[in-house]
Amino acid sequence: MINVLYFARLREQLDTESEQLDIAAGSTLADVLTMLRSRGGVWADTFAEDQLIMMAVNQEMTEIDAAVSEGDEVAFFPPVTGG
Amino acid sequence: MNYIAVQKEPFDIAAEQNALRADNPGIGAVVTFAGLMRDMNEGDQVSSMTLEHYPGMTEKALAEIVEEADQRWDLLGIRVIHRVGELNPMDPIVLVAVASAHRGEAFRACEFVIDYLKTRAPFWKKEKTPEGERWVDARHSDDEAEQRWQR
Numbered sequence: 001m002i003n004v005l006y007f008a009r010l011r012e013q014l015d016t017e018s019e020q021l022d023i024a025a026g027s028t029l030a031d032v033l034t035m036l037r038s039r040g041g042v043w044a045d046t047f048a049e050d051q052l053i054m055m056a057v058n059q060e061m062t063e064i065d066a067a068v069s070e071g072d073e074v075a076f077f078p079p080v081t082g083g
Numbered sequence: 084m085n086y087i088a089v090q091k092e093p094f095d096i097a098a099e100q101n102a103l104r105a106d107n108p109g110i111g112a113v114v115t116f117a118g119l120m121r122d123m124n125e126g127d128q129v130s131s132m133t134l135e136h137y138p139g140m141t142e143k144a145l146a147e148i149v150e151e152a153d154q155r156w157d158l159l160g161i162r163v164i165h166r167v168g169e170l171n172p173m174d175p176i177v178l179v180a181v182a183s184a185h186r187g188e189a190f191r192a193c194e195f196v197i198d199y200l201k202t203r204a205p206f207w208k209k210e211k212t213p214e215g216e217r218w219v220d221a222r223h224s225d226d227e228a229e230q231r232w233q234r
Contacts, residue, residue, distance in 0.1 A: 080205050
C-alpha cells in the first residue's frame with residue numbers, strides 16, 4: 001500500500017484529499033498515474049498527458065520515472081504558486 | 084541562526100529583522116524581501132486569498148533551500164516565514180531576511196531563496212474575485228528567475 005495525497009486544484013477536481021493504493025513491486029509514478037487515469041472521468045481528465053502535474057515521493061519533488069515502494073507517501077499537485 | 088516558519092499568524096517585518104540580527108555584532112548587512120498581497124491580479128480585483136500548503140513537505144523544501152543558500156554564500160543567518168490560510172490585501176505573505184558581514188552576499192542569497200521558494204515550495208494560492216474563486220496559475224517568469232541560479 002502507498003498513501004497518495006492530492007493538493008489544491010487537483011484535490012478539488014478529484015474531490016479526494018488522500019487514499020491508499022495497492023501497487024505492484026517495481027512500480028514507478030508512471031504506473032500509479034496509469035492506474036489513476038484508468039478510472040476514467042475526472043481522473044482521466046485531471047491526469048491527461050497534456051496536464052502539468054508536479055509529483056513528490058516521501059515529500060521530495062521528483063519526476064515521473066521515480067520508483068515507488070510499499071509504505072511511500074506519494075503526492076500529486078499543480079505547479080506551486082507560493083511566495 | 085536560521086529560522087523557518089509556516090504559520091497562519093501575521094508577522095511583523097521589523098521585529099523579524101531585529102530577531103535575525105540580535106546578539107551578533109559581526110552582522111554588517113541585513114537584506115529583507117517581504118512579499119505582500121495585492122488587491123489586483125490578471126486585471127481583476129482580488130478581495131481575499133487562501134493559501135494552501137503540503138504540511139511536512141513545505142518545511143522540508145524550505146529547509147533545503149535555506150541550506151543551499153548557506154552553502155553558496157557566507158551568511159550569518161536566514162529567516163524565512165510564510166503564511167498560510169486566509170489573507171487580505173496588504174497582508175505580508177512571505178518574508179525572507181538574510182544577514183551577512185557585507186551586503187553583496189545577503190543581497191544575492193535573499194533573491195536566491197525567494198526565487199527557489201517560488202518554484203520549489205509546495206504552496207498554492209486561491210484568490211477571491213468578483214467572478215468567484217480561482218486558483219492562481221504558476222508564472223513562467225518564476226521559472227526563468229529560478230533558472231538564473233542553476234549551475
